[in-house]
Amino acid sequence: MKFIKATENDIPLIQDLAKRSWENAYADILSAGQMEYMLRAMYSHDEIAGQLRHPNYHYYLIQDDMNDAFEGFIGYENHYEDTTTKLHRIYLVPGSKGKGLGKKALQFLTQKVSENQDTRIILNVNKYNPARKFYESQGYTIYDEGVFDIGNNYVMDDYLMEFIIHME
Template structure:
């Protein structure tokens, strides 16, 4: 698997990975209307460009043999002015679950974090998401809970996970 830095030219690929993974992960958690709202809000070309301009780094994982993109991660250094890296998005296509790709992407972020003087990785995860075991297996602990009003009457009900690195 090869990790490539994404650019604005990769928006369609980012959107495809997110929507494919989203459908598998959130179909039993979110209504179709909320899913559509959130995907449009976070994955339009305009939104992705803004995220990239505001310090979100996107990387894509590509299977070197097939040439197919299998996952992505986006992250931000110095989250809230602290020595933290925030993982904003981590998606692995359903057919690649269990392949070690999620670990590879988290490890990549950890390497980048350490290189930038950060000692903690933080992320939010929907409290009803079944990926809880993945994150605890990776050494993350629940540091809190957060409810975020995202507009249109929708609420993100998240755990805040953290992992100390280095």
């Protein structure tokens, strides 16, 4: 598996991977209307392009070595708070789960975060998303929860999770 640093040329691919993964991950959690609203807001060309221009925000495409197919992506922001990196996005398309890609993506993230001298990774996960158990299996713990108004009468009802990197 390879991690390829994304550029503005990759925005259509990121949008496609997001749509495909969201349709699977959130089908039983979010309404079709909320999913469409969030995808349109969070994955617009302008939104992603702005993030890619930010020096601390990084997108990496996840590519399978075996067939060169793009299986997902990861988006994170170093120094989100002091020595904390925020994992904003990690998504895998249906059919790629269970291959160890998520685990390898989190290991890759931990390595990148360490290189940037951050010691903590935080993320939000929907309270009804089974991915929470995956994060817990990788050493992430819940430190809080929150309900966030995202506009259009929609909210995100999330657990806030963290992973502490122990520097050697």
